[in-house]
Amino acid sequence: MTAPAVTESATGGPNAERRALLRRRGLGLEYATLGWNVIEIGFLIFAAVQARSVALAGFALDSVIEIFASLVVVGQLKGATDPQREKRAVRLIGVAFFALAIYITGQSVLTLALGIRPDSSPMGIAWLAATAVVMLALAVGKARTGTELDHPVLRAEAKVTIIDGALALAILIGLLLNAVLGWWWADIAAGVVLIGYGLREGWHHIRQ
Structure with missing residues (x-):
């Protein structure tokens, strides 16, 4: 027995049943992102302490911020938020990104001043x-679901998730250089990438 074809609304978009399905799919993707970030925090904090890694500590804090960002999107998909609360939440996320940049800057300076040499972290490398x-x-x-649903916030969240993946890759390279070549400063350099990312995202969210 073949499945019934999906009908389109008069405006050319998906019908109500299809939109409900897409919203559930979008929520599922956001919940998966939330779950990964929650587990990630524990792994990365442990790995950061073990290796004395500025980059891993910074990425763990970034995961905390991303959890709040995902919760904002979940509220939108559920229709459980209003524009004013959403604006306040987005600004708070921006402030948190600035705090992230300040923390990593201070931690990097302290690491260099005290002559701390970050160790290699197999756990951090595998997780990243x-x-x-x-x-x-x-x-x-998220991009496919957001495009079909015509949901700009979900499409924007897809771009943020791509940036998260690219950020993980950049920090991974720094950890690999430290582990393979003994370039301890590569860990600090990866932290600098996080500083730039935090400043950029902080300014972007506050402007919104």
Whole structure:
């Protein structure tokens, strides 16, 4: 027995049943992102302490911020938020990104001043490699769902998820250089990437 064809509305978009399905799919993708980030925080904090890694500590804090960002999108998909609360939430996310940049700057300066040499972190390397793959897969799903649903926030969240994957890849390269070549400063350099990312995202969210 073949499945019934999906009908389109008079405006050419998906009908109500299809839109409900797409919203559930979008929520599922956001919940998957939330779940990954929650688990990630524990892994990365442990790995950061073990390796004395500025980059891993910064990425763990970034995961906390991304959790709040995903919650904003979940509220929109559920229709459980209003424009004023949403604007306040977006501004708070921007402030949090600035705080992230300030923290990593201070931690990097302290690490250099005290002569701390970050160790290699096999756990951090494995997790970041997995994160890069998972974030890319989630981003593709969000982009397709957001495009069909014509949901600009979900499409924007897909771009953020791609950036998260790219950020994980950049930090992964720094950790690999430290582990393979002994370039301890590559960990600090990866942290600098996070500083630039935090400033950029902070300014972007506050302007919104």
